[in-house]
Amino acid sequence: MAEEKKYETRSVKRLNTPKLTGAYQKKWFMGLRERIEAGEPFGFVGANTPMELLQAMDIPFVVNQWWTAICAAKQMGPRFYDLLEQAGYRNDICSYCAAAYACSLDPKPEEGPWGGLPSPTLLICAESCSSGVKIEELMTEAFGAEAFRIQHYHQDVIKDNWWELSCDNWEELVGKKRIDFYENELRLLISFLEQKTGRRLDLNRLIETLNNVNEQEGYYRKTRDLIAKTVPAPVTVTDTVNAVMQAQWHRGTKWGVEMAKSLYEEVKELVDKGVAAVPNEKIRLLWIGRGLWFNLAFYQHFEEKYGAAFVWTMYLGIAADGYIRNNVEENPIRSLASRFSFLEDILHVPPFNSQWFVKEAKNNQIDGVVFLVPENCMNNGDFSYNIIKSLEDAGFPVCVLRADPADAKKWSQENMVAAVEELIENRIIPKKS
Amino acid sequence: MSLSGRNCTANSSAYSELKWAFDNKRKAVSKLMESGRKTVWMMGDDVPEEVIMAAGMLPVRLCGYYGPRPNADKYLEISFGAQWRGLFEAIMNDEYAGMMDYLVLSNSSDIIQKLYYYLLELKRMEPERRLPEIAYVDYALLTKDYRSQERNWSVTKDFIAKVEGWCGRKITNEELTKAIKVCNEYKKALRAFSALRYGKDSRVTGSEALTAIAGSFYLEKERATELLKQLTKEAESWPKAEGVGVFYTGSMQETTEVYELMEAAGLNVISEDKLFGDRYADCDADPELPPARAIASRYHLRFPSSERALIKERAICVPERIKEVGAEGMVIFMNHNDESYIWDFPKQRDALKKMGVPALMIEGQYYPLKDKEELSRRFATFARTVKGAQK
Numbered sequence A: 001m002a003e004e005k006k007y008e009t010r011s012v013k014r015l016n017t018p019k020l021t022g023a024y025q026k027k028w029f030m031g032l033r034e035r036i037e038a039g040e041p042f043g044f045v046g047a048n049t050p051m052e053l054l055q056a057m058d059i060p061f062v063v064n065q066w067w068t069a070i071c072a073a074k075q076m077g078p079r080f081y082d083l084l085e086q087a088g089y090r091n092d093i094c095s096y097c098a099a100a101y102a103c104s105l106d107p108k109p110e111e112g113p114w115g116g117l118p119s120p121t122l123l124i125c126a127e128s129c130s131s132g133v134k135i136e137e138l139m140t141e142a143f144g145a146e147a148f149r150i151q152h153y154h155q156d157v158i159k160d161n162w163w164e165l166s167c168d169n170w171e172e173l174v175g176k177k178r179i180d181f182y183e184n185e186l187r188l189l190i191s192f193l194e195q196k197t198g199r200r201l202d203l204n205r206l207i208e209t210l211n212n213v214n215e216q217e218g219y220y221r222k223t224r225d226l227i228a229k230t231v232p233a234p235v236t237v238t239d240t241v242n243a244v245m246q247a248q249w250h251r252g253t254k255w256g257v258e259m260a261k262s263l264y265e266e267v268k269e270l271v272d273k274g275v276a277a278v279p280n281e282k283i284r285l286l287w288i289g290r291g292l293w294f295n296l297a298f299y300q301h302f303e304e305k306y307g308a309a310f311v312w313t314m315y316l317g318i319a320a321d322g323y324i325r326n327n328v329e330e331n332p333i334r335s336l337a338s339r340f341s342f343l344e345d346i347l348h349v350p351p352f353n354s355q356w357f358v359k360e361a362k363n364n365q366i367d368g369v370v371f372l373v374p375e376n377c378m379n380n381g382d383f384s385y386n387i388i389k390s391l392e393d394a395g396f397p398v399c400v401l402r403a404d405p406a407d408a409k410k411w412s413q414e415n416m417v418a419a420v421e422e423l424i425e426n427r428i429i430p431k432k433s
Numbered sequence B: 001m002s003l004s005g006r007n008c009t010a011n012s013s014a015y016s017e018l019k020w021a022f023d024n025k026r027k028a029v030s031k032l033m034e035s036g037r038k039t040v041w042m043m044g045d046d047v048p049e050e051v052i053m054a055a056g057m058l059p060v061r062l063c064g065y066y067g068p069r070p071n072a073d074k075y076l077e078i079s080f081g082a083q084w085r086g087l088f089e090a091i092m093n094d095e096y097a098g099m100m101d102y103l104v105l106s107n108s109s110d111i112i113q114k115l116y117y118y119l120l121e122l123k124r125m126e127p128e129r130r131l132p133e134i135a136y137v138d139y140a141l142l143t144k145d146y147r148s149q150e151r152n153w154s155v156t157k158d159f160i161a162k163v164e165g166w167c168g169r170k171i172t173n174e175e176l177t178k179a180i181k182v183c184n185e186y187k188k189a190l191r192a193f194s195a196l197r198y199g200k201d202s203r204v205t206g207s208e209a210l211t212a213i214a215g216s217f218y219l220e221k222e223r224a225t226e227l228l229k230q231l232t233k234e235a236e237s238w239p240k241a242e243g244v245g246v247f248y249t250g251s252m253q254e255t256t257e258v259y260e261l262m263e264a265a266g267l268n269v270i271s272e273d274k275l276f277g278d279r280y281a282d283c284d285a286d287p288e289l290p291p292a293r294a295i296a297s298r299y300h301l302r303f304p305s306s307e308r309a310l311i312k313e314r315a316i317c318v319p320e321r322i323k324e325v326g327a328e329g330m331v332i333f334m335n336h337n338d339e340s341y342i343w344d345f346p347k348q349r350d351a352l353k354k355m356g357v358p359a360l361m362i363e364g365q366y367y368p369l370k371d372k373e374e375l376s377r378r379f380a381t382f383a384r385t386v387k388g389a390q391k
Helices: A017-037 A051-056 A064-073 A077-086 A095-104 A130-143 A170-174 A176-197 A203-229 A237-248 A254-273 A296-300 A314-321 A332-348 A352-363 A384-393 A413-432 B013-023 B025-033 B049-054 B070-075 B082-092 B110-125 B146-167 B173-195 B206-216 B221-235 B257-264 B291-300 B311-325 B341-355 B372-390
Strands: A043-045 A061-063 A122-126 A146-150 A283-288 A308-312 A368-373 A398-402 B039-043 B058-061 B102-106 B133-137 B244-250 B267-272 B329-335 B359-365
Touching: A017 A237, A017 A254, A043 A051, A051 A061, A051 A176, A051 A203, A061 A064, A064 A077, A064 A095, A064 A237, A077 A095, A095 A130, A122 A130, A122 A176, A130 A146, A130 B311, A130 B341, A146 A176, A170 A176, A170 A332, A176 A332, A203 A237, A203 A254, A203 A308, A203 A314, A203 A332, A203 A352, A237 A254, A237 A296, A237 A308, A237 A314, A283 A352, A283 A413, A296 A413, A314 A332, A314 A352, A332 A352, A352 A384, A368 A384, A368 A413, A384 A398, A384 B110, A398 A413, B013 B025, B013 B206, B013 B221, B025 B058, B039 B049, B039 B082, B049 B058, B049 B146, B049 B173, B049 B291, B070 B082, B082 B110, B102 B110, B110 B133, B133 B146, B146 B291, B173 B206, B173 B221, B173 B291, B206 B221, B206 B257, B206 B267, B244 B311, B244 B372, B257 B267, B257 B372, B267 B311, B267 B329, B267 B372, B311 B341, B329 B341, B329 B372, B341 B359, B359 B372
Parallel strands: A043 A061, A043 A122, A122 A146, A283 A308, A283 A368, A368 A398, B039 B058, B039 B102, B102 B133, B244 B267, B244 B329, B329 B359
Antiparallel strands: none
8 A cells, every 4th residue: 555655765875986876877868868869879778688789889878777766766656657557558567667668658758857768769678578578569669769679598507506607607507509599699689780870889899898897897796795794884785776776787888897996995995994884783684676766765774773784685796796707808799698698597597596695695694684576567486485495494584575666656664664673573683682 | 147058068979078178187188198108298388299299299288277276375476377376286286296297388478487497496496296307498489580480490499309308219200290280180170160159150159169179188189180070060050159259368268267257248259369269279380391390380470479479460460360250349358467468458459449349358367266246247248338339
């Protein structure tokens, strides 16, 4: 049941890097608009597509999930989802994927975040769920864009501890057949981009981009490791989540590397000075699921009362473990194929997801896990039973929140706070004492 | 008034045999297994059963379990709709214990792919369950371009190799050709039977058709073909089926419950785009092509399903199909979280509006049905709407 908002949704910013990335993204978006208005192509891509190609080809683009997060953070989700209902769809499903399509239905698009989303000319989609594919099709039509759909191919090689293989032995991790398939898909995508934009992919530039990605993600790895081993933690997820994600959408740029480095150095400085984000830290929590972009303050809600700090989300975690592919020079397209063929599996395919969450919970000295399960997402199916069981068996109590991470209207602060408090009071505190 | 249980069906030995198989799937499969063949169970619309037959193995269509579903409730998220939960339960509970040698899932829905991963993991986590060996047929079904066609050839070849591993020998082209012929004959018989459902003079009710079509899945193909031919001859002189003829889409119905509710409310399903129904027989494997390519093409070219098709394609094909079968209305019936059809609907509705064909969309359904009275009321209102539109 939706409730009238009577709680703080903005988190307290403790670091400088998120302020830099936040300020930059608005400035960058305005610059992007100018480029598009000057007639440049404009790509709209899914988070699970190889945006590095567009980066290397200097094709302006935005990421679907980034835009959804911006709409949510600006508290504009409810407005857009109501537009879907008015157009004959529904306002209560697929909110994470449908925000941009909803924007296309807005009679006053300029009233959207930062003047609204410009109309993309190109859509790059990865075949996802039945609804996701249809939403992308509707968007393509609404924006008058041209679409390239990257076909999906299932993973039939199940390897334990994938993170031990992903950087250097990715052929072994993903399997030849699947990488061959994705490499071919990427080559088709490159041809599509070259044909539609008149720009060419310079492989030297791609290698530079991919090396930048490795450097950027390398800093995230160091940051993650630093937070993991430092008690009390120097920062919490509210400090890192925006800093990481805003720069991740510019993955492969010098700016992205700088911001990742800046985040690491800030965190390192805090560690060196012995500064704690939650000085009375008694409990460390891990968040599984999409970020609560409309209510980042939620993560800080438990700090004062319980000394409970959310120290981990998938955003920094996956940046640290999911992207790095060494030896890109040998075949840059193949290395990129290995990244994108496997990226979704990290979160959605057992046992890749469950093993990784357990590993991260151990390394981050976690006391309990909060697992957000979106009930209005038909693509939600990560074998959460297995994730919960694996975590619980490893000694990490789990609390499940069933909620929509994109639509503030449906959020029940009271119920969600109560659920996390129940976890802390009844399962974590008794265990620790 | 319900149209089920008409005298004409009661007097038909062919219908009785098909209905027996439909009502007693476990027994029917046990009977088939008396031949000693290994069973290959199929989940999803697009497992090439021709290959299984060519290998001398027994393809068995997995039907959902309609009873308590504790395993689905335990292991599956709420995003799995009622039909998927039933299929999962049928694998996990004792219904078919010891009867599954192999299980093949196809890429007919993203949910099936998830179930594939879940089952693989359950095999690792709970080896004591003795789940069968599991395989996946990853056809590209969203588009019918050459890229998908090429992949589908390759997937078919891989599947043939996989089944050869199971049966321990090479499958010859002659065996594949023979299996294609048997399946094509069977589908031809199904189409001839289904033709009696179409138009205003429909001779077969939706629930009778569902019973006969799905019942035939659990018989030897040759026997099923024989029975369907006999049934078709008989049904030509059956009394006209009452009710407004509608096209059904949405969550697949594996039991007759919803169709019967519709019939009682004055509607009659005369066609559907579902495997348990007309979609099974929509497309033959071309006997002129080399067999592996013919099989790939049969799955590549079939009627677009909502789970694996673009809106624009369905916005053309569904109204065309409705016109072809002479349906006077369309019913979209969706289980909770099996609701991707919502994104299809406005464009289909617009196209149907131009044809003067009303549509009814029902969302958020569960198994067991939560409010049959409300459903009946909505079906009856829709039947009146369609009749009104005709005037």
